[in-house]
Amino acid sequence: MVNHASFAILALAMWNYSCVLICVAQPLQESDFYPIHTYDIPAEAHLEVGGLEWIPETNSRPGRLAVGTRRGEIWIVENPMGTHPRWSRFAHGLHEVLGLAWKDGWLYVTHRPEVSRIRDSNGDGVADIFETVADDWGVTGDYHEYAFGSKFDPDGNIWVVLCLTGSFTSKAAFRGWCVRVTPDGQTIPTVSGIRSPGGIGFDGDGHVLYTDNQGPWNGTSSLKHLVPGKFVGHPGGFEWYKFAENEMGPVPEVPKSGSRWAVETKRIPELVSPVVMFPHGVMGNSAAGIACDISEGRFGPFQRQVFVSDQSHSIVMRCCLEEIEGVLQGACIRFREGFRSGSLSLLFLPDASLVVGGTNRGWGSRGAGDFALQRVQWSGKVPFEIL
Secondary structure, three states: OOOOOOOEOOOOOOOOOOOOOOOEEOOOOHHOOOOOEEEEOOOOOOOOOOEEEOOOOOOOOEEEEEEEEOOEEEEEEEEEOOOOOOOEEEEEOOOOOOOOEEOOOOEEEEEEEEEEEEOOOOOOOOOEEEEEEEOOOOOOOOOOOOEEEEEOOOOOEEEEEOOEOOOOOOOOOEEEEEEEEEEOOOOOEEEEOOOOOEEEEEOOOOEEEEEEEEEOOOOOOOEEEEOOOOEEOHHHHHHHHOOOOHOOOOOOOOOOOOOOHHHHHHHHOOOOOOOOOOOOOOOEEEEEEEEOOOOOOOOOOOOOOEEEOOOOOOOEEEEEEEOOEEEEEEEEEEEEEOOOOEEEEEEEEEOOOOOEEEEOOOOOOOOOOEEEEEOOOOOOOOOOOOO
């Protein structure tokens, strides 16, 4: 929503034989349609947001927002849709939280070494039970071995995309892969070819999507479709097929450098082309979080579109998708800019507002703040935009 064609124009002609006065109001801004509310973060919370989840209401307490941080903490925000949110620290000592999911009284946490589940057993507001759900992938200690986790799919699985070591090589098991963590804690190798993920989520039809960042084998950042048994482009983790033959089959051919996606997908049956490619430097440089608008119009006219943040440019984009002959594809359009830090995590709240979590430590961003938590609401005005 950068160049609006919708202008509020007031023309007043005063004919006095000598002059005509025309008054033109200022063009409408993004904030007229989608204002941003910024949360006041407690001074003791270094809130480099890596994960967001809604904890539904119970008989004893209203719904709450859980916020996971890159510093390994989880904070709870009570009344996050109201005027006076209340903050408390729920857990600490985790390792770069980049995924949260709630189920049956447990908060499932995807962080670098594992998927854990935690809960507050005595009702004092602090987690006191920590359990490992799955940890069947490797960690070398390299700074870039991020692990981003999804919400639960309809079968109760959490999908985890594992960044390459240093974003270039795979020096630990299943780095450069997507794995599924089943309800009973099994880890299933699912998709190869991951490079440097920035987020994972679902569209309105249940397709599992993740964002991958520009670099080797990825000419620009993109939104990719995770299909079990397939390959999404980067061969760096091929050596781990030796532990995944039952789920994945033989190792795919390596794509030819300098070739094109359309050519290579015909040559390599396992290769799945990107759903959307984000033009580098135009739509941003580091695609990140994913959230789909299933609010049935309460967030405006873009229902069922997929919203994607960009950490580098501190923006949120939207993607309109379609499936043609079994291939998921689409287009990207800038939606909202001006966030205070690097836009990373996205989550729609029950009131159809969009929460954006920000961080820029080690990554940098146009939003100059070290971190931020902000909420986007629809004003009720319909923008003049490509749908």
